Amino acid sequence: MKLTVNGVAHDVDVEEDMPLLWVLRDELKLDGPKYGCGVAACGACTVHVGGVAVRSCQTLVGDVDGPVTTIEGLGNPDEMHAVQAAWLKHQVAQCGYCQGGQMMQAADLLSNNPNPTDEDIDDAMSGNLCRCGTYPRIRDAVKSAAKNLQVS
């Protein structure tokens, strides 16, 4: 099965009904997407397929019909995406386990809505659970990233 992840083409030999999350983690060794619930209830596994945020734990690999981007492909410590830079500036993370998924969701929001209201942010981000309770900083970081993206 062919799969393009972060710009790299892969051929994976797995069942079609294996969730994309586990193909990324266990077959392609990309640990950025996290397993939290397995039922699309927490958002820790969020990746982009064809530029749209999806829950990779509930996306069967056989159904993937576009290039996949994970948090590793969004940006890296040397070259951060505006969302990652905002997350760093606001020191959003506590345990950090959900934050890869939060950032992928935020990047999706901002690509569709460059100037989200508080309500837009709540609507887009409420599927992403954070057990540490970093939501106030997530809101601030999303707004900060929106500003920076508009400037640049």
Added chain:
Amino acid sequence: MGRIGTIARRSFLVGSAALLGGVAFGYYMYKQPVDNPLDDDLAQGEAALTPYVLINADGVTLITPRADMGQGAYSVQAALIAEELDIELDQINVDPGPPSAAYWNTAIADEGVPFPSTDRGMAAETMRGFMGAVIKLMGMQITGGSTTVPDGFEKLRVAGAVARETLKAAAAEMSNLTITQLKTERGAVVLPDGKRIPYEALAAKAAEIEPVTDVAPRPSTQWRLVGKPMQRVDMVSKSTGTQSYGIDMRMEGMVHAAVRVNPRKGGEVISFDATDAEVMRGVQKVIPVAGGVGAIADNTWRAFQAVDAIEVEWGAAPYPAEQSEHWQVLADTIDAGDADATPRDDGDVDGLATTVEVEFRAPYLAHAPLEPMNATVLVTDDRVDVWTGNQIPRMTQSSVAKMTGVDVDDVHVHILMMGGSFGHRLEDEVVKRATELAMAMKGTPVKLTYKREEDTLQDFTRPLALMRGRGAVADGKVTAMEIKVASPSIMDSQMVERQGFPVPGPDTTITQALWDQPYAIPNYRVTGYRAPKLGPVSSWRSVGASQNGFFHENFLNTLIHAAGADPVEERLRLMTDDPSRKTLEAVAEMSGWGGELAANKARGVAFCLSFGTPCAQIIEITNGEDGIKLDKVWVAAEVGKVVDPVNFENLVAGGVIWGLGHAINSQITYADGRTEQENFWDFEGLRNYQTPEIIVRGLENRDYVTGVGEPPVPPAAPALAEAIFRATGERPTEMPFGERFGFV
């Protein structure tokens, strides 16, 4: 101090007997230095200047033995060492170090002593010192009880100072200068001519000389790092998805495992049929484990699929099967009248006419950190390695040694970053299950990952608790408050049953944050009742205070309302502790308490002293057509010194969100002997859309330092309950409030 009463003597005597050698032996051992655990593995040219500072060719590594589950423990510990070592946080590595008695936690016992934490008198300090000795003897390397900063505040700075002065002594010898001519900055000793010798270049020399131990940490006026905003050492990795956690462990030849353990926790496996599972793609082996079954496969998902395909007949639960029976046990326990402890008994509660009676309940709750339980274990004939995120490495090391028969010194526990814990990783059942699997796969590393459902079903929850209150008011004042509380014992379940660690005397968590509140109510009694074993229970963020803060403050607000008094003013009148009073005054001032509110808005206030930290909160809500909306929370906490204001604000806000989320949305209930909730669809805390604006202030009105991981949790629920009462006329008596009240 009549409330010290019998409980103190009982704890003290039984406690000292438990040392096997008595107090004298304990005192002797307490005075003996513990071997530096880093000395064992040193290569040529490396120096372990204290158990906390390791310098080698790779650079300077600060050993941060309190584990990081998201609270920023690595950063705060590193900052305390770096403050004195004259090195910057971007120049160092952090490592949680090996399990070792050198890393004992002296502060963890403070919450267990029968003195209120505001009492710093001699008797209380002596008792704390004694409990500290016990902890040291037991080598209790625990992360918990909001103790990382109080435990490390002096110790880590002294460790940094010892290392710094020893490096200077080494540099003095090498350069034929005197120590007083030398300075240190940014990881180097600086000679009078400006030449810099990096610490790495001094390691070999420093290892040869006697460490300079006659040092005192610098006064606060000279601090460079402590008290100033910092960037946590894990922030770049956690902002880019590059942080590795226990669940990301990967090794050559590693196999993946899943388990299903009897959801009737502690029940047996009557029989199982793995015929279907064994022939599934990638499945290597099906292995019985204690109370369940496990499967080994070539990836995580296939292991999950395999255990789900095993047909198992489960035995009965060793506790009542239905939730209503659990509540009945608590009621019966209070009715039977056999107290576990009466840690407070002031005035004459019995002699007064009761004007107010209440009954409140708090449910079982799961910890549910977002990273599910996991552990990687490699068993060979003479050595075991464990990689996991865990708050109790020494106990884990000992358990694994017992299970495998390998000498305890040959069991190596490597602590990895944790994706949350909230107390869940004070338990190590996942390591025990992984060890069983690894024993059947000798020589092959086995990574066991719990499915979310398994993590929830097998969780050792917060205890459920039932509280009955009787109180009286007169002349606009609260005059009497009697609290009886029953819950199963965390210590019996967590420490005695699962760790084999004796905890003598009453279970202080049952009455935690009820009896030690700084109020001078003239007639004031608190009695704890230890219920017989129910569902297995454990420490959950803020432990006994998580339910008792709700009980005490919801009751006090009830009485204050009956007295016709203002809940801030009456608390201030009753408070005996000045820093506590200032904490409450701070939130009143921050929120403009007493001002006019719009018709559909209401506010509530609560205070709780837990883990030595006074914390006060005021919440404002809107009672709208769609339900109750949480608008804004003001929170103040007194910690003596805020080490990192940025992380402090995040932890406090997170604690409030934790407290509010579970107060309105969450419970664990039993049916047919198993918990009914399995995943985040039926057990969740707060989500983004329900989160209020939170305004945080840290106070520094005391000369000793306390922690803040847990204290913001207890006041959140009772403050909200009071606001709901003021908005609706109905007082919540039972969590989760969402069962009775609608929320946006």
